Amino acid sequence: MTTHHFEPTHYFTAIGSHEPVLRIAPGDTVITTTVDARGQDVNSQAITPPGNPMTGPFYVEGAEPGDTLVVHLDKLTPSRTYGWTAKMLAPNVVDPEYVPQLPWHPEEPRGPAKWHVDAEAWTATLLEPETKLGKLTLPLNPMVGCFGVAPDKGQAISTATSAEHGGNMDYNGFVQGVTVYFPVFAPGALFHIGDGHARQGDGEIVGTGIEISFDVQFTVELRKGKRIGWPRGENEEYIFTCGNARPLDQCVQHATTEMSKWLQEEYGLDARGAHILMGQTVKYDLGNIFDPAFTMVCKMPKNVLPSPTV
Amino acid sequence: MTTHHFEPTHYFTAIGSHEPVLRIAPGDTVITTTVDARGQDVNSQAITPPGNPMTGPFYVEGAEPGDTLVVHLDKLTPSRTYGWTAKMLAPNVVDPEYVPQLPWHPEEPRGPAKWHVDAEAWTATLLEPETKLGKLTLPLNPMVGCFGVAPDKGQAISTATSAEHGGNMDYNGFVQGVTVYFPVFAPGALFHIGDGHARQGDGEIVGTGIEISFDVQFTVELRKGKRIGWPRGENEEYIFTCGNARPLDQCVQHATTEMSKWLQEEYGLDARGAHILMGQTVKYDLGNIFDPAFTMVCKMPKNVLPSPTV
Amino acid sequence: MTTHHFEPTHYFTAIGSHEPVLRIAPGDTVITTTVDARGQDVNSQAITPPGNPMTGPFYVEGAEPGDTLVVHLDKLTPSRTYGWTAKMLAPNVVDPEYVPQLPWHPEEPRGPAKWHVDAEAWTATLLEPETKLGKLTLPLNPMVGCFGVAPDKGQAISTATSAEHGGNMDYNGFVQGVTVYFPVFAPGALFHIGDGHARQGDGEIVGTGIEISFDVQFTVELRKGKRIGWPRGENEEYIFTCGNARPLDQCVQHATTEMSKWLQEEYGLDARGAHILMGQTVKYDLGNIFDPAFTMVCKMPKNVLPSPTV
């Protein structure tokens, strides 16, 4: 049960079987940092090329294809006061004929909207541009935009997108206190993490959350021989499954199938019981509808579930 | 401000420009009843063919194409104790290759799962079939599955599906206390209502909520000359817009476009401000992913919005 | 075997159970006319409101729900020289971020592109606007954009869209000489026809073919008790099935399922044989990707099929 303090020196914009930056054991905790989506660090300096640069990969001793990597998100804290967001709805989230009416405004100053993030006060305040919103202050909800493990077949998949291995899911439910389960495809699992958001609306419909650098602490465990199909997660209230694909319909199919299996594998339910229960109690969250692969999350409230059998 | 007590004698399974059953004025309240999705009434007797039979249509004096019909859902109460649900996830909500593993079980007794609905105790309890769920009791959340106004062009649209005129949206947010706005396409608006659910999970992924007959009370108002594109709604916490289409991506496009317009039309926001705000605060709910047209709902928390200007 | 000469006096922009304009018997032939998509007749006069106005409905004696209506497209001839098309790709057929780069050109004269259609020379020539295309002359391929039968449940469905009953499929394979099969949902089938195109590219990606009025001749037959799921068709080279839905993936699902059934029902194939054959010989055409429901067509070459058993 070692606690590692790890300071990254380089970053990756594809999640794959890169040379590990650190070897850790199940039960270990890592305290480290992440840069923002454009590669800007705690001092708002661009220290690596943009595109959701990842801290890692961390090699987890003993992890092999067919296992499940368990990641506890112990702490996720914005590490600076400067946050930024995009300023316009993504063209793909509005009706095609409405796209020309989006505020393209080429005459406006370029660059993102700027926010002051106050981790003490737990608020983000819009600084610019000036709009009819006036002074807008929102509560924080720090979340991880992109994290996951090396995919199978020696693939290296861009941190712009997501798949069975996790990746850029941009789901605002990946917050401190959550436990996440990833299917292991490569020896050592090779865990990557980055792309912190101080908060984000559902769907990441402007293409960003409030992008910021993070101080991160996580703890890993391993479930040997436990094979799952898609990232799963758990918080105090819900268990949940993630489906990453396009269109959203297919995300729902992946997440729902994974939940149906989970309830039968680990909660002692028969198919009939699981389906009747899901039908009347399931919840869905929209992770993102911006990235090349979208994300839908299927959630089951723990208070309607039998006790887990595993 | 008349209160009408209306007892239906016949029902429609397409929403269209049928002969009105009652003429009411803006400000009027209607107290009436609805049968369940299979046409079963308060006594669980099938009194009309199945397929979401509608009570109505109600002709609202003065309503003309280009207006908005306002419907307050004053009371939605299950009117009997027998509720029923389907027992299997719909094939379209799981991965195609998982479909054969659904519990088709041809040897099992046919017919729906049966629930005891106790409107006093505010609970629904699963009676049969027997499963590993054991005795499952869930809180009620009575909602309208299908309601809306006559569509344009003299169309009559099946109550199996939904579109700009509303219809079978199967959204579990359409509960007592909510106000709903429909675009008016035909003289008198011609409001239809039915398909009550004692509760329902997101997505209506087994194809039903807990289907039941309802006692219903609603009050109508009219916004003359106010043109909207899709059904809108409002509760204490949120304003929301509905997009009805396939795939879910297109639902999101419709609902998001409608919200972007609403914020600029009635909340004094410029496009830039509306987009920045939506990006970091929007929520989405999945209405249904079962009917021919799916439904996604775009919600904005009232506590981040300026005061309405209209 | 009567030949009816029918001159329409009114038109419908929804396909439904309207009062029939003529009663005909199986084996009968109808010679009639259709107006163009904007309701313009042989003299280019707008005689009825726009939106694919339909000639009909024709009541076919003896047709009942569960039968199949057979329609032979005997003659489809443009009846005037003026044709028109839209001038810009539809926003939904290009990448969302490319939409602002479409030639919206508000400064240009409004109105459609104009074509001279010469049914003798079998050509259409672009008259205006002036573009770098210069003088463009294309061969004709006259086709029916919208036709079908009354849908079930008393529905009336806009001629802007399509479904199991046919409708606005905008498929450039519906040409003279083709036989089309429609499922019958209402007594008399209630056949409607209109929306002639002098030619059209795949997908109707600008939202129109070369729109024009038609002289039409068709002959109907009835297959009693033959139940089909989607419109089917046949020409010299292929049998084909139509799937109308969104997204295109679902169109493919409908059309492919219908073809799989057809081969097993009427060509003496077992499922295994039908699937192996389809896998290596099937063709797909894109009908339209513009209307509310899209259309994909699944085709099987007759020269690889066994003789029909029916």
Add this chain to the structure above:
Amino acid sequence: MTTHHFEPTHYFTAIGSHEPVLRIAPGDTVITTTVDARGQDVNSQAITPPGNPMTGPFYVEGAEPGDTLVVHLDKLTPSRTYGWTAKMLAPNVVDPEYVPQLPWHPEEPRGPAKWHVDAEAWTATLLEPETKLGKLTLPLNPMVGCFGVAPDKGQAISTATSAEHGGNMDYNGFVQGVTVYFPVFAPGALFHIGDGHARQGDGEIVGTGIEISFDVQFTVELRKGKRIGWPRGENEEYIFTCGNARPLDQCVQHATTEMSKWLQEEYGLDARGAHILMGQTVKYDLGNIFDPAFTMVCKMPKNVLPSPTV
């Protein structure tokens, strides 16, 4: 203008920036071989793991990101007589509720359908299983299922799928005589090729063509500084563009956008002219609707195009 005879010793199942197996110059020709989708060679021996193993990558001297790699498919010849196909429609290409009716038949012998491929007679004949098809003989149409160049950002993308870099497009138009254009993302372009099919229906709806090993000859050229967005191609009759994504609608968007750009960049057309022309003359082919990313192809007949200006 060297002709290289290259004998592969190892294969890749992800297309990426692997160590090149050969360096070639623009203008050079390569004569080589490919194994089938399961890694079986000319002797039907499995010599490498399955999953569309690629021959290559070939490093093209001088190729840099922002260039276009031109590949002439000079010769594509099945190199053995044994071909195999899958035997059942893929679950995702039929209606979800039809999936249980597919011929899963667990009691049948496992394994693929077997075909005798006669490259002299230019035929493929079904050997087993026995079905009501009897003896089925089809003409050959040898095509490349999977080929492309290393993607950007250091990605390595599974040969099960496709994207801007090409990959597993499974389009039956990629036959001998065709010229293909790929955007270059990595130094040397790093061209990979494999997954030969003796023939294939549209859509690869059973998940395979007639899978077989190939003798391959191709010639490369380079267009320096020519930036394209998606794979393009050309045969005697058409120019065409490929869109690889999900759902098919998005494939159409990519392919159509790319064609609109091409016509304006290289055929001297203004946007207005290009759009009017595309609307009435475009064709679409369905590449595959089986792989994780689907493929639609947008084709323009050369005989309606002005002469290329480039």
